[in-house]
Amino acid sequence: MGHQYQAIQWNKNKVQYDIAIALFALLYTGVFVVTGLQPSETGNTPDPVVLLIRAFGTCSFLLLTFILMIGPLARLSDRFKPMLYNRRHFGVFTFLLATAHFGLALMWYHGFGPLNPFVSLFVSNQPGGTFPGFPFEVLGLAAFIIMLFMAITSHDFWLNNLSAPVWKALHMMVYVAYGLLVIHIAAGALLTEKSPLYPALVLFAFLIVAGLHLLTGLRERGHDRLRRALEDKGWVSVSAPQDIPDKRAVIVPLRDGERVAVFRDGNKVSAVTNVCRHQNGPLGEGRVVDGCITCPWHGWQYRMEDGISPPPFTEKIATYNLKLMNGMIFLDPVANAPGTKVDPVLFDQSVQRASENTEATVS
Amino acid sequence: MDETILLAVIAYCLAGIVISVLFLLFGIARADHAAKGAGIAFRLTILPGLIFLWPIILGRWLSGRQINQDIHAGDNS
Ligand code: HEM
Ligand code: FES
Numbered sequence: 001m002g003h004q005y006q007a008i009q010w011n012k013n014k015v016q017y018d019i020a021i022a023l024f025a026l027l028y029t030g031v032f033v034v035t036g037l038q039p040s041e042t043g044n045t046p047d048p049v050v051l052l053i054r055a056f057g058t059c060s061f062l063l064l065t066f067i068l069m070i071g072p073l074a075r076l077s078d079r080f081k082p083m084l085y086n087r088r089h090f091g092v093f094t095f096l097l098a099t100a101h102f103g104l105a106l107m108w109y110h111g112f113g114p115l116n117p118f119v120s121l122f123v124s125n126q127p128g129g130t131f132p133g134f135p136f137e138v139l140g141l142a143a144f145i146i147m148l149f150m151a152i153t154s155h156d157f158w159l160n161n162l163s164a165p166v167w168k169a170l171h172m173m174v175y176v177a178y179g180l181l182v183i184h185i186a187a188g189a190l191l192t193e194k195s196p197l198y199p200a201l202v203l204f205a206f207l208i209v210a211g212l213h214l215l216t217g218l219r220e221r222g223h224d225r226l227r228r229a230l231e232d233k234g235w236v237s238v239s240a241p242q243d244i245p246d247k248r249a250v251i252v253p254l255r256d257g258e259r260v261a262v263f264r265d266g267n268k269v270s271a272v273t274n275v276c277r278h279q280n281g282p283l284g285e286g287r288v289v290d291g292c293i294t295c296p297w298h299g300w301q302y303r304m305e306d307g308i309s310p311p312p313f314t315e316k317i318a319t320y321n322l323k324l325m326n327g328m329i330f331l332d333p334v335a336n337a338p339g340t341k342v343d344p345v346l347f348d349q350s351v352q353r354a355s356e357n358t359e360a361t362v363s
Numbered sequence: 364m365d366e367t368i369l370l371a372v373i374a375y376c377l378a379g380i381v382i383s384v385l386f387l388l389f390g391i392a393r394a395d396h397a398a399k400g401a402g403i404a405f406r407l408t409i410l411p412g413l414i415f416l417w418p419i420i421l422g423r424w425l426s427g428r429q430i431n432q433d434i435h436a437g438d439n440s
Pocket of ligand 1: 058105140142192
């Protein structure tokens with residue numbers, strides 16, 4: 001389980017993301033307050049504190065929406081994977097903004113009365129209170145408490161000491177928090193009689209998040225079915241393409257004693273028999289040189305894509321069919337006739353190997 | 364709503380502060396070897412969690428269970 005603990009795991013990538021998020025929050029809040037202070041047709045400008053409360057609240061909700069989109073997006077496309085490793089920092093930012101919103105709202109709406117602010121928060125929805133009607137603030141508080149517990153347990157120490165299942169269950173509560181917030185904002189905006197823009201935008205965000213989760217869920221079910229179908233037909237899972245060392249092979253033993261060498265050349269993966277035509281040398285222990293699999297024993301060569309020796313030679317070895325699914329290579333155990341051309345499987349090389357990422361991604 | 368609930372929460376957190384500081388000073392290095400020799404910044408980072416979740420950590424401490432024994436102090440490669 002890794003290394004001695006550090007306070008915060010920063011690397012160049014994370015620092016860049018953190019700076020970007022901080023700048024966004026600053027810019028968003030600034031623009032929100034400045035535009036809100038412009039006198040409207042009715043002539044009454046809102047209090048700057050109220051504007052700050054709204055700016056922090058909406059910014060926090062926006063960030064949370066974004067965070068919840070990262071998971072499904074990363075499953076739809078590898079391009080979003082780097083963000084997965086920054087989710088933890090995004091989450092702490094979201095919490096800090098929520099704290100600013102909560103702190104200011106508590107002070108502004110409940111800090112000046114005779115009651116303790118926290119007591120005031122719970123009674124203010126009664127007739128005559130600050131916000132008579134639906135207790136939207138209590139929902140906000142519930143969401144805040146969930147986010148508080150997520151933020152204070154975000155360090156790896158807690159992942160290790162609470163145990164992964166408990167930690168994960170706690171952090172899955174983010175969906176409960178999100179639901180509570182949707183109601184908090186929609187109801188709060190209705191009660192404070194702002195434009196219907198708020199409920200509309202919140203509903204829109206919610207639909208995007210829910211839609212993305214539904215989409216990836218359905219897609220994964222389709223993938224699972226396909227994978228099971230492949231396995232039923234006897235296909236064998238090999239490994240993630242990134243885990244094959246470049247210009248080298250992994251050797252896959254088949255049930256009938258046959259061995260297959262699965263080679264990688266950059267972002268291309270091809271499979272051939274492990275047996276050299278010359279004297280049965282172990283091809284899978286060789287390297288790819290100029291696009292040709294090169295036998296470690298006496299240097300005979302075969303092209304990756306069709307198993308034929310480059311001209312003027314005409315030696316042929318058997319090729320195998322591969323499929324890439326959910327980041328995993330599958331191998332058809334039925335050999336093609338020697339010299340059969342098979343298009344190499346292509347994969348996205350920019351995605352790091354799982355083991356190169358130090359941050360735990362229990363997701 | 365009653366102010367006594369608020370007082371109870373405050374008392375719980377005060378107890379948490381005391382237990383947390385004791386745990387950070389004397390307990391953590393044995394309970395989790397990855398924390399052995401880790402800096403003051405790390406200790407402050409997990410302090411808020413300790414203050415709220417101190418019963419769990421106190422239970423861990425008293426049980427004597429240890430984790431991450433394979434990590435050696437100063438191994439920060
Ligand atoms: C995770 C935590 C929270 C988030 C992300 C959040 C977000 C928001 C958002 C986006 C709004 C809509 C802006 C508006 O209608 O003005 C709002 C309104 C409001 N929230 Fe929260 N909220 C959170 C927690 C809380 C808590 C704990 C309180 C308790 C005091 C609270 C009190 C309010 C109030 C009073 C308003 C109406 C402000 C106004 O219109 O003047 N919120 N919140
Ligand atoms: S066995 Fe492969 S080159 Fe001789």
